Amino acid sequence: MNFSFSTVLISEFFALILIVLLVVLTLKKSTYKNFGIDFLSTLSIIIFLRLVFPFEFINTITLADKIFLPYLHTHGNLRVNFVPGKPTLYSLNIKIWILGLFLALIYLVIKIIRVRTLCRKARKLPAGYLSSELKSSLPSNLELYYVPVDISPFTVGIFKPKIVLTDVDLTDEDKYFIIHHELLHVHSHDNLKKFLVEILVCFYWYYLPIYFYQFVVKHLIEISVDYKMIKGKSATFYLGYMNCIARVYSVVVEKRSRADSISSFFVFRNLSRKLNAKSLKIRIDFLCEEYPVKKIHWVVKFILIVIPLIITSIVVEPYYSKTKQTIYSFQFDPNDSATYVSRRGNRYFLIVNGKDAGELKNFLKIKDKNIRNLPIKDE
Incomplete structure (x- = not known):
């Protein structure tokens, strides 16, 4: 298993193609009918693994590049005279990447501290917050917390997750939907998935497609939970759950848009709002389908097997130096x-x-x- 500039470059190239494909498919309603959530989730896992392991493996096929990589190799070894120490472009880029990684990790730690600070205000649910009928529908060992802030309810923690309800005006029916929605996040270990993607974003902070990938992963996590919520339920349940999602979203849309900004460093707020609104529309459209199609055609299954093989078996190297x-x-x-x-x-x-x-x-x-x-x- 070898690691080089070429293996990183080719991994990013293939990941770019797959991320564009993933974003396009995710934003199309027909995708969920023709392919299903499993296909999109599998594609996102392939991208994740390719970026986590940008290596040359034993079965790698090496292709000779006579133009692009030799050019990069030649100019990458040129020294930057106006920088103290006159480093090469390669070494200067590595130092910039390390600095960016350091700042990204600091930003991630700050976000974690902010959440922990918010959770210090959390306390057990006030008496009477949940009706007796709603309490009877919840697991007896479930601990719920409450913070008096007007943001969307959330789940915090990876190994010992806690469900935190907030100061948003909710009906008993809304509380039922939200608590069970968050329980599904806990059972699916979704916080761990999001955290792993956050770490990946820190390492690829310079790689713009990674921020769109992060958005799509969050969207797929939510729509996967939506499917589990409505599976086998009645039309009345469908309608109530859809109304709950739309109502909570409208109450906290501004704060949610700011919190779920696509980029940690490139704050495209207008784009973030549009994508979040598009995500909500897709979720509502998905819920309106009484029988979501999940079957994957054998051709698609074959592609899912071949793609990981291809993207881990080819690397381009300079033809000569x-x-x-x-x-x-x-x-x-x-x-x-x-x-x-x-x-x-x-x-x-x-x-x-x-x-x-x-x-x-x-x-x-x-x-x-x-x-x-x-x-x-x-x-």
Whole structure:
């Protein structure tokens, strides 16, 4: 398993294609009829795994790139003279990424602290907040909390989640729907899923598509819970649940839009509001369907199997580098039998661990002993 600039770049490229596909499909009503939530959720998992593991695996197929990557390699080693220490563009970008990661993690910690600060105000539900009929429909060991703020009810915590109700004017029916909705989030470990995506966003803070991916994941989590809520229920239940969602959304829409902003650093509030409104519309439309179609065609299943194989089995590497760049671009063991110089007519190629690392220009003039002492094989 190898890690390099090329493997990260190709992972981001494939992830971009899949994220665009995921966003387009998620925002289309027909997707939920023709494919189902399982398809979209599986696609989001594929994207997550590809970004978490941007590596070159054993079965990787290496494709030669003669233009783009050699260009990046050449210019990436240029030194930035106006920066103290005159670092290369590669090392400067790495330092900027580390700084961005540090700031993103700080921002995430601040958000966690803000939630914990809010939860310190939480207390057990006031007497009479829940009717006796509603209490009888809830698990006996369920602990509910209340904070006197006008935001949407929420679930906090990963390992010991708590359901927190808020100072939003709700009917008994609304309370029933909201509590059971949040219970499904707890049973599905949705807070853990959101937290993992938050961590991924911190590492890919510079990668704009990741923020749209984060939005889609949150949307799929909500619509998945919606489906579990209405599964096997009556039309009256459907209607009541839809009204509850719309009513709570309208009460806290401004704060919710601000809290669910797509980007931690790029605050596109208008876009966020539009996407949240679109998400709500899709959820309502989804609930209006009495028999949501979940079956996936065998062709789609085949694609779901092939896509992960493709995106983890291809990497593009530079076709060649200049001599000095070649010497300092590879680390290898001279005693490794799979590392040698391949002679093909009048041209020489460096083979590292059995893989072609590129052509050695002016091989006979190279003075580096690590290169010159490698065995030469005619191929």
